[in-house]
Amino acid sequence: MNNEKSWHSWSRNLWKTGEDRWIKRNGQDYYYRQQVVLPAIREKLSHLARIPSIIDLGCGDGYTLNELLDDQNIPFNDDICVAIIDISKKQLKIAKKLLEKKVRNLKVVKNDLNDESWTELIKGYEAPRIFMNIFVLQEMYSVHSFFSNISEVLEKDDLLLSIIVAPEFACNLSEREPKMAQIGKGANFVKDWDWAAKYPISTSPSTIYLPYFHRTMLDYKKIISKYDLRIVETKYLQVPDNQEARNIFKTTVYKEDIVGVNSSVLMCIKKK
Ligand SMILES: C[S@@+](CC[C@H](N)C(=O)[O-])C[C@H]1O[C@@H](n2cnc3c(N)ncnc32)[C@H](O)[C@@H]1O
Secondary structure, three states, X not given: OOOHHHHHHHHHHHHHHHHHHXXXXXXXXXXXXXXXXXXXXXXXXXXXXXEEEEEEEOOOOOHHHHXXXXXXXXXXXXXXXXXXXXXXXXXXXXXXXXXOOOOOEEEEEEOOOOOOHHHHHOOOOOOOEEEEEEOOHHHOOOOHHHHHHHHHHOOOOOEEEEEEEOHHHHHHHHHHOHHXXXXXXXXXXXXXXXXXXXXXXXXXXXXXXXXXXXXXXXXXXXXXXXXXXXXXXXXXXXEOOOHHHHHHHOXXXXXXXXXXXXXEEEEEEEEO
16 A cells, blocks of 8 residues: 555544444453543543533544543533544444433534544634543544644643553554554655554454554654644553453453553643
8 A cells, every 4th residue: 555545445444344343342441441541531631620612533432421421520511512523423323322311512523533624613612622532543544634623723721632552552562463463664655654553452353453553652742743732741551450450351462461551641732
């Protein structure tokens, strides 16, 4: 594959292949969300004075946002405006069903995050606006348009919370896991990633593969600063090192190697 369009179709097709199983994915992934992802986001949101608007960019099935909205320690306004955006109609349908029960002002938007039209839909949302973007960037064959769009809408008090698979963890996994063989090295077109792979997320033999495009933290930093944005905090996130986690992960492709290691990274991003 030697052009961006074919990598884009490769990633979309890979998603479509696993999508039905992603929706029914197993307890290991939910455990990861509960123990790693949610505490990291809760910690950032509970320090704020109030949250009148939240926008989930690449919301998937809405699980993470739904859990957050139930948290009494996060100062969401009662009449909070929520927008959920995803490229997948199927995921949005599930997310909508989950969230419409508790949010009166809900916008459901099917859009590619690289396409700037989504930015129009949230104009008028009250600040400070929280943008969430959980495990999406490493799936995108280019993140330039994404950050350009964010830069257009992000105002001084707004915050983008972006979580990605830790680049170092992905390198390590691809070295020891044959299923995650690197592909796409040495392509001769302008791209913002170094190698691509099919990222296995679940237990073999029914492993789901998601597209993975490898960028280092320095790559992200350079791209982000190009668009008048800055990373105000980078926090590596770990699966807690305990017996429960060991039991849950021992049957997956990650085995116990994921316990206690930096497996994902939270970037807090603001306008420069
Ligand atoms: C790994 S899932 C994560 C979903 C959700 N944020 C979560 O943490 O559970 C990645 C999501 O990003 C969406 N996605 C990937 N590339 C996208 C793009 N270019 N534009 C919009 N959504 C995209 C996928 O459809 C999928 O729902």
